[in-house]
Amino acid sequence: MSNSTLSYYNQNAQNFSDSTLNVDMSVLYAEFLPHVTEHGHILDAGCGSARDAAYFKKQGFTVSAFDASAELAALASSYLQQPVDVKTFQQLDCVNKYDAIWCCASLLHVPKAELPQVFLNLQTALKPNGVLYVSFKYGDTERVHNGREFTDLNENSLTHLLSHTQLKAIKQWQSVDQRPERESEVWLNALIKVVHVL
Structure with missing residues (x-):
């Protein structure tokens, strides 16, 4: 995550969480x-407000979480009622x-050149039959928006990134943003598993 993106989240942590x-x-x-x-x-990786980690915890799962923003991690820790680490995907x-890693709207701040190594990190962190969920804003560019840097992916670019790993998308689909006034934003979602090479 770039310094400008990290600064954005540290300065706007409460508003973003809310x-x-x-x-x-x-x-x-x-x-x-x-x-x-x-x-x-x-693992809720890049957990933001810890909304999803808290839901998984209520469903009886063991949950860990981290976020690159120290300010967001502090808010998330309070909401989740357990420590949230401050670290990056790298x-x-x-x-x-x-058993599973949830990367909801978090990998999209990793520079495209660093995504291959990050996917290898995620692959290594997963148990052999684990599942990975990722979401990116739909597109194929790297861009800056409101002070934050984004890496947008489509089905082809995600498949290409995974080709350097033992990960394979078992499902990819598009969805629209669930936040008010964001309905025009399209997301790429994917469920990914480790493919065992014999």
């Missing part, structure tokens, strides 16, 4: 959770730890 906490994510949960081991360990360095 604007996302009550967004209805039930349709995405319904796609993701059937692939997660019962009572499994889910600093994710665990092995076979999680």
Whole structure:
């Protein structure tokens, strides 16, 4: 995440958290959770307000969370009622730890050139039968918007990125933003699993 993007979230943490906490994510949960081991360990990576981590916790899953923004992580920790680490995707360095990793609107701030290594980090952190959920704003450019840097992906660019890993998208689909006044924004969603090479 660039310094300008990180500064944006640190300076606007409360407003960002407030604007996302009550967004209805039930349709995405319904796609993701059937692939997660019962009572499994889910990492909410780039958790923002911890809205999703809190939901998973209520469903009986073990939850860990991190965010690159120290200000957001502090708010998330309070909401989740457990510590939230301050770190980036590039600093994710665990092995076979999680049954599932949830990257909702968080990988989109990773520069495109760094995404191949980040996907390898995610692959390594997943248990052998784990599942990864990711979402990006739909497109194929790197751009700056309101002080934040975005990497937009479409189905082809995501598939190409995953070709350098043992990860494979088992489902990709588009959805519209659930926040008020954001209905025109289209998202690329994907469920991804590790493909075992014999």
